[in-house]
Amino acid sequence: MMSDEAGGGAAAEIAGGGAEQPGGGGATPEWLGRLPDDLKGDVNLTRYADVEALARGHLEARSKLGAPKLPTADTAIDNFEMFHAARPADAAAYEISVPDGYDAQFGDGFRALAHEIGLHPSQAKKIVDFNNSAVAGQLQAAQDAAKAEVDSFKTELTSKGGDYQAQLNSVTAMLEKHGLGDPDETMKAVEGIEAQLGASRTLKLLFGLAQGFGEPATPPADGGSGAPSPANLDSMTIDQVRAVRQEKMANPEWVKKANTAGTQENREYNNFIAAEARAVERARRG
Structure with missing residues (x-):
């Protein structure tokens, strides 16, 4: 027959027990004698050695019952209601900033999602800040790459005697005349082409179209350093060539340099004179 000392400890621990009975024998604790009769014999209470x-x-039992059973990292979650205590009462309480150029609906959609899955506002903000930082970095990288591509295109065009600014002006004139009517819509169309072709190939396409539409390549209106190349001058009428030359000669500094042999301005002046002569000859023949 088993002795009283054989019971107690292990069984009590397995049952989730409290303090071990003094003496370990399973005798009724003294403090139970002060309880009503209907509680004195409760086996659950006999596990506790004293009131403390x-x-x-x-x-301890209350804390375990009150704490939500959060899933582990490898547990699928179908119901997010267990996280309701962390989320604000209204999704509008989330502070969501949207990167420049993004639709505000992006922020509204994330607010609803954050509220559904019970994100704490500070968690939602960290996610938004990370996303915005990543988007800004991607946009900056894309802008830097596009600028480098345009700079390379300018260098190549100039090395072949072309005038980037003058041809860009001809593209602007072409789009104003033959675009979609709405400048914003026209630029959206150009941006769509650029997204497919890249910056330099888009510029080549537009420069070619402008030439095909017969738009003269004109230098900047401020009389800057750009000037039409001989090929571009030959696409102009005699009046257009003279207008460009007169615009250049309105700048005293340009005229001074044009009178100095070997300067860029002197070469430009000679190109104007030669182009006017060719235009006169074309008009005579035509």
């Missing part, structure tokens, strides 16, 4: 052990056991 009972109180601690009760608090």
Whole structure:
């Protein structure tokens, strides 16, 4: 027959027990004698050696029952209601900033999602800040790459005697005349082409179209350093060539340099004179 000392400890621990009974024998704790008769014989209470052990056991059980059973990292989540305590009462409470150029609906959609899955506002903000930083970095990288591509195109065009600014002016004139009517819509169309072809190939396409539409390549209106190349001058009428030359000669500094042999301005002046002569000859023949 098993002795009283054989019971107690292990069984009590497996049952989630409290403090071990003094003496380990399973005798009724003395403090139970002060309870009403209907509680004295409760086997659950006999596990606690004293009132302090009972109180601690009760608090521990309450804490376990009150805490949500959060899923582990490898547990699928179908119902997010367990996180309701972390989320604000209204999704509008989330502070969501949208990167420049993005539709505000992006922020509204994330607010609804954050509220559904119970994100704390600080968690939502960290996610938004990370996204915005990543988007800004991608946009900056794309802008830097596009600028480098345009700079390379300018260098190549100039090395072949072309005038980037003058041809760009001809593209602007072409789009104003033959675009979609709405400048914003026209630029959206150009941006769409650029997204497919890249910056330099888009410029080549537009420069070619402008030449095909017969738009003269004119230098900047401020009399800057750009000037039409001989090929571009030959696409102009005699009046257009003279207008460009007169615009250049309205700048005293340009005229001074044009009178100095070997300067860029002197070469430009000679190109104007030669182009006027060719235009006169074309008009005579035509």
